[in-house]
Amino acid sequence: KREVFFETFNAINRNFMEIFAQLSDGTGELVLENPENPFEGGMHIHVKPHGKPIQRLESMSGGEKSLVAISLIFAIQRFKPAPFYVFDEIDMFLDGVNVDRVARLIKDNSKDAQFIVVSLRKPMIEKADSIIGVTMSNNTTIVTGVKLN
Amino acid sequence: KREVFFETFNAINRNFMEIFAQLSDGTGELVLENPENPFEGGMHIHVKPHGKPIQRLESMSGGEKSLVAISLIFAIQRFKPAPFYVFDEIDMFLDGVNVDRVARLIKDNSKDAQFIVVSLRKPMIEKADSIIGVTMSNNTTIVTGVKLN
Amino acid sequence: MKIKEVEIKNFKSFSRRVKIPILEGFTVISGPNGSGKSNIIDAIVFALGLSSSRALRAEKLTDLINSSNGARRDYAEVTIVFDNSDHKIPVEENEVRVTRRIRETEGGYYSYYYLNSSPTTLSDIHHRFSFAGLYGDGYNVVMQGDVTRIIEMTPLERRRIIDDIS
Amino acid sequence: MKIKEVEIKNFKSFSRRVKIPILEGFTVISGPNGSGKSNIIDAIVFALGLSSSRALRAEKLTDLINSSNGARRDYAEVTIVFDNSDHKIPVEENEVRVTRRIRETEGGYYSYYYLNSSPTTLSDIHHRFSFAGLYGDGYNVVMQGDVTRIIEMTPLERRRIIDDIS
């Protein structure tokens, strides 16, 4: 049980480090509170933004926390790949530059899997292969178009 | 104690109804679970978007919930006015149209009080009287400018 | 395996039948607040049994039945059409259709599942789709607000994510 | 009463002294993620004692001392300058300066408050500012994430907001 845990933890940690480095200017890693007995402690996320000292997740800015959470989600998905992914507004706290980075990562990965992403952000929308427009009319949802970019 | 509660509740409810009607196309009101003994129940928010049937807060969309929460915050502030207000990214879930409505309300109220609002959204930024630009350089925050619009 | 089409009938804010083609690669769904974007996601999650009704923002499953514009029908239905030409899903056909319908009754509701028009169960669907890498735990679905939830987790809850995956 | 200037010295991501003039009306603070926008809000909240250190995203108050670029100083200080020409704050001066400094010591830290250069206490500041409509409960401050917190509240927690205000 402990072995299985570490196999999973180390694989996801490797993915997390790679993905976070891609999405931000810094480095990050998952850290167990109790490496000897993992089940007796929690899991922390230590992040070292470019040039800054190491910080805990809790003290970071809204956008930085969001990038960390997205990187963890993507790291888990890379460990357990699926044929399609569905994301509903994961880019909310991010500024334009960071939305662009997440969008590029999704774009690159979309050769191997299908990505369906709800977003209101221009840097995300402009990288899509196709766009489904949704509006409410007479109290009912109508899908206004499926454009191929 | 009960009297004071109802005085407060009714005043905030009136404010909430007014403000929510201004920010959305619908009507909303605060509803006590137990109107006879308010302290034995919670407080619900019933919202009737334009033309749609009444819904509870929990079943609404991300942006609609956000407008409800902002309206409640503004309703409380109107009950207990302060000389200045500080908002940190309250417009996150909102689409452009709704950011614009919230920005207009802040603009109108800024004759009587000072508003300091952190935002990344264009419809909010363009209504400001002045803009403080913030960037990170060499690991330290620099305030790049205070423009008067 | 990939999704070819999502067909939504009388589900949440969809009062008529709507067929949404899904192309390969990277698709973005966009539109104003309250227009129905998350409801499309809910339809996919509902049809594949990936989540409880709480995650679909419905107090009970019958709240998922469209209730706008007067007379309310007694059922809601979602069909997802998959391209199975790589036969990752162990069936003969090149196309797999998963349909889920809930029908409101006097006492509550019935929930029906169909795989290519044959009645089936949710666990049968999860079993077959596991060969294509799709599991019922829904790690491939990130709902509106999940990112915030992960940020606000305690270190213990965060470690339990790893427990659950291993 | 209104804010004229916020002066931030060695606090969070401000490693030098920064004076930020605040004009009348509607001011927007904008910039990239992680640049320091919320830290300016934290500085205002810190100086006026409107919140606990948890809300300032610091595990302990000494985490608020700037720690970038090598040698770390032992104090952090924020001054807010108010225009008091309407004399809503009961002091003679037309300008009121509130300064809060924390200084790290062997055992922990000291926290100092000054009103127009005279040492004072937080409760004294809260008492005087109450005449201008500014109370320590911070209803006029909405931090990053508060909107989500209100959305996710239970009905009981929501009603307690009204209890607290009455």
Ligand SMILES: Nc1ncnc2c1ncn2[C@@H]1O[C@H](COP(=O)(O)OP(=O)(O)OP(=O)(O)O)[C@@H](O)[C@H]1O
């Ligand atoms: N059973 C139902 N019948 C009719 N309308 C419904 C039903 N369930 C939900 N809705 C409507 O669906 C709307 C919400 O749709 P949805 O959550 O998909 O919006 P959204 O496009 O994701 O918006 P946002 O950008 O704000 O997240 C609500 O306004 C609600 O009135």
Ligand SMILES: Nc1ncnc2c1ncn2[C@@H]1O[C@H](COP(=O)(O)OP(=O)(O)OP(=O)(O)O)[C@@H](O)[C@H]1O
């Ligand atoms: N004591 C400290 N010393 C040095 N830097 C610090 C200190 N405390 C916080 N910081 C830095 O401040 C940055 C966060 O600033 P802040 O939260 O104000 O960003 P923001 O502009 O609000 O970003 P967002 O748009 O993502 O919310 C972090 O990157 C962190 O490294």
Ligand SMILES: [Mg+2]
């Ligand atoms: Mg939504």
Ligand SMILES: [Mg+2]
């Ligand atoms: Mg911030």
